[in-house]
Amino acid sequence: MGQINDIALVAQVVVFKNIKAFDTLVKKYQSPIRRFFLHQTLGDSELSDDLAQETFIKAYTSLSSFKNLSSFSTWLYRIAYNVFYDYIRSRKEECGLDTYEVDAQYHTEQKAVGEHMDLYLGLSQLKEVERSCITLFYMEDLALDRISDIMGIPTGTIKSHLSRGKEKLANFLKNNGYER
Template structure:
């Protein structure tokens, strides 16, 4: 489906309240939105599913506000981005302990059982905005301009977050036995 068909589906939803059209948009984007959250939550699939569901509910209830100033996918990722940061803010307000420290202790005590766990662990070392930029660029194949639209950061700032995040990931993975020269 192209951007034109996304716009056509949005029009059907807004004008005719066509829920099947929204279902088509969900089917098209659910995997990438869920994957975005899976990377943001460092592998928490239940939380990722909940946040993805919240994203699609918010998109459906606000679909009439889509003005086609960006692609539908950029608009949807912007909603997902906001849902995630609302979740982070609410968690920080209700938590006395730093859950990142608890997660790090928990992961340190466990054996490294797969590369996936190592990737998620390395993603935890990044700042939230760096993880978002890395996830959108490398895992969701979004352009730097689209990431800027999603996060509200200037293009240069997105590039900086990508650069710093990539350096941190490389350093962490190299320290944990993942070396480019080794195969």
């Protein structure tokens, strides 16, 4: 039912330029998209908000290219995934170093309070692709085939990244006082 409703809203935006219909889509998906970015940026809420806003702007400007080959949410997560990796690439090009990870680590260390911060520190130990897989599978509760569509990599590769990421995260948390 939700997918049919999403398609109807997309059609209203594309055909009738109904901005309220797009507003309904934003309200429906803003929390999951922002949460995805929050995990990817290791808790940086301002950056997460900026990236989520950029995602919805890109979605709106390219809404006519949505062909309903996947669900609207998969299409939207794919845009979010690309927005995040564009951000990472631009940071690497600007600085030459992987300052995103350095900034995130110090940002997280400054606020190291509670279990969320421990989780973000653990996530910071993962490669970006592993963190994306962990976030989409465990935190966003998406199926492997949807993650494959979003990330553009085979399901078997997703499983490998999940396995390695889960093991690294478990080891990090175990070494920091958490039981399995």
